Amino acid sequence: MMKSTILFEDESHQWVLFGRDPEKSSDIIDTNQFMVKCRDKAVLLDPGGIELFAPMLAAVADWVPIENITTLFASHQDPDIISSLGLWDRTLTNATLHAPWIWEGFIKHFGCTSIAYDPLPDEGKTIKVEDTELVFIPAHYLHSSGNFSVYDPQAKILMSGDIGAALLPDDAPMMVEDFAAHTKKMKMFHQRWMPSNAAKNDWIRRVRNLDIELMAPQHGAVFSGDDIAKFLDWFEELDVGIAISEQQT
């Protein structure tokens, strides 16, 4: 069964991270999926690829009745983020997918007939699920040309998508334990997948002002406390989009 980790809990809602599926095929990249569980409603953030649909469904069903899942979010269009959409579309009866407007016509190729698509404008948007506010923060070009992070001001969690992602072994701990060592597992990923220093700096400027206790990427481990500021500094210093210049040298 896929591992479930509670990241935050109060009277109004919980944040649950699903990942480290022991039965996942080794040739597909490990991903973190998130659920914001409110009283009678739940939000799935980057619910994952087709291959993970069944274990994800099984894991989610341990926490909420299926019909409570009313909201989905896709940070961008990649298959490991949202290729399970066609299967969720057959499973959920009353749900809305919030995803970048530029990917609407593309994401719908995964199958989206009963789920409503709410196209997120470039400047972002805030939604409210029961008492919980979720802010979609622009993260365009990090790495996709239409991309958002999610911030929960009450839980002080930033779900950062591919930003902060690291390629780790299947049994790696859920939290970053040694930031310096962890940077080695992030460096190549960020330099290759993130194409623009300008976009990187824009995102850093936006999130530096936020009060964040946990930064949860879609691959790898979750950052907490001081490691978040360390990550922002490290990322700011990192030259990204270097595949072309590396080929030239």
Place this chain on the structure above:
Amino acid sequence: MEPSTTQDRHFFIKALKIAATLKPVIDHAEDISLEAMNAKSIVARAGDHARAIRPITDRMDELSKNIIELIKQIRSESMNVCRDSISDFTEEVAASHLQRGRTIGRNSKFISDLDTKISLTAARLRELRIRTQDHVLKLSLLLEDIESSLLATTVIIAKFRLEAGVSGSEFRPHFETLVQKFENSVTQSRASVLGSKKTLAECRRTIKR
């Protein structure tokens, strides 16, 4: 036994193959129709020398148009089979993912919520399979019809050959060339139809499984 999704995949590929195999039959039937028109004009010029050939060319023209119509229906029906079998395939895939979720999460608190979804998917699969069987049956009858029409055409061609042999020497070579063309078109069409019947028989065996 093959997994049902593999069977479904083979099935819709076969349905596509039927449509593709029969495409040249339309061309052959159009050729027959065109040559029948050609024959009619030669018959008109030959006058009394080819009086007995006139009804034959009329019948050839009629049969070729009938064949074209049948082929159009067959191709449309095979596309229906294909469309349904693709829906069947995707439904089967969805059902297997839901079932897998049900199995993995057998101890999950709310997993029984899935049972209604799984039942609905199974019902839709049954409905699709009944519809596919109806299309396959219709396709089978249409292939029988076209085979009969091609057989009738063969008989008419044989009659044409006899009449061409006794027609005036000026027109005989024209008629004999036409007979040869008709024969080639019909032979090739029958081969295509036989190929399609064979593919359809494989489809029916898949359904029975």
